Amino acid sequence: MRILITSVLLLYSFNAATQVIVTPQLRPGIIQKQQLWDMVLSNTSAYTTPGHIEVVLGDAVNGHPILVGVGREMDVPPGITQINASMLEPIQYTQVNGSYIIEPGPNGFLPLGNFSVCISFFRHEHGLIFQVAEECDFIEVEPLSPPQLVLPWNESLETQPNPTFSWLPPAPTGFFTNLTYDLDIAELYEGQSAADAIQQNIPLLHQSELTATALLYPFSAPALQYDRQYAWQITAKSNGNTVSQTEVWTFTLKRESDIPKIRTNNLPYTRLVKSDQPAYSLQVDFLKFEYFNEAGDSTWNIAIYDLDDRTLERIAFSWDTIPIHMGQNLINIDLSNNPSFEDKHFYLLELANSRNEKWRLRFEFRREEGVE
Secondary structure, eight states: OHHHHHHHHHHHHHHHHOOEEEEEOOOTTOOBGGGGGOEEEEEOSSSOEEEEEEEEEEETTTOOEEEEEEOOOEEEOSEEEEEOGGGSOSOEEEEOOTTSOOOSSTTOBOOSEEEEEEEEEEEEETTEEEEEEEEEEEEEEOOOBOOEEEESOTTEEEOOSSOEEEEEOOBOGGGOSSEEEEEEEEEOOTTOOHHHHHHHSOOSEEEEEEOSSEEEOOTTSOOOOTTOEEEEEEEEEETTEEEEEOOOEEEEEOOGGGSOOOOTTOSOOEEOBSSSSOOEEEEESEEEEEEEETTOOSSOOEEEEETTSTTOOBOOOOOTTSOOOSEEEEEEEEOTTOTTSOTTEEEEEEEEOTTSOEEEEEEEEEOGGGOO
């Protein structure tokens, strides 16, 4: 009996002398399970402390647990130790609230919303487990930047019976594993919205598990018909699980002779917009745009990319001779003799100012002799 009391007193004395402090390092932009394990452990004792870490993702309002993760047993040396998920593998996850959709894998995505994150350290000693530290924080899991459609432009008139469909991947791409795409094309009937056409109509084409971000309309698929309007959409998937979808865009197949003629340099100026989805513009022989220089920059910082080039080639173009003023700038550049701009190609103009803002314009370039 005396030995048992002595052992308990020694254990209590050791437990009192051992202190492990948990400091979460939950950075903005957290979207995956593995990011929940970024933390610092501070062992203030002079001894190595064995134990394990548990992370509980909970409802931000009521604190009810949603997902529980348990790392492997580890030894925490005296001093400060930087911790991440790779140091604690294999991590066992248990979903305790079925109202949320959470990917089962260790690198799966977290659900969107506001959550509490409680990190606890449990010390192992003489076959017993004691919780010696807990720290909670709050996170917001925001939507990812979805994939973005590029070509054909929304509400455009296409003359090629087998057009090329292209899009940009969701961001950040580094967070995805085995990223693939589904392409859906459906005919748009009178009185329907583009979204209804995709959701309700029988697909004219459904291509799944695409790994590239462009696809030529297959010659083996049902032929697109002139004077009919079509809707299309891209669904991005990671390991077979849907990540996000694009907007639904439309296009109409037209014969070249049915497209009205447009005279050069009579088109209006198109305003640059601070958006990832700038509007479509038609530019004939001249590049005409409006930019309001609120930042007061004295030089242009503009890049133009050929969207018909799969490598998104940057067009060589000098802006040194074009003045920029505070306030409104109306730019009208003659490109009729510039061989870098090809007829019926689509381009993206991107301006970066001193405020780190990006202003964009997407346009189709036409040469007057080829315009009807």
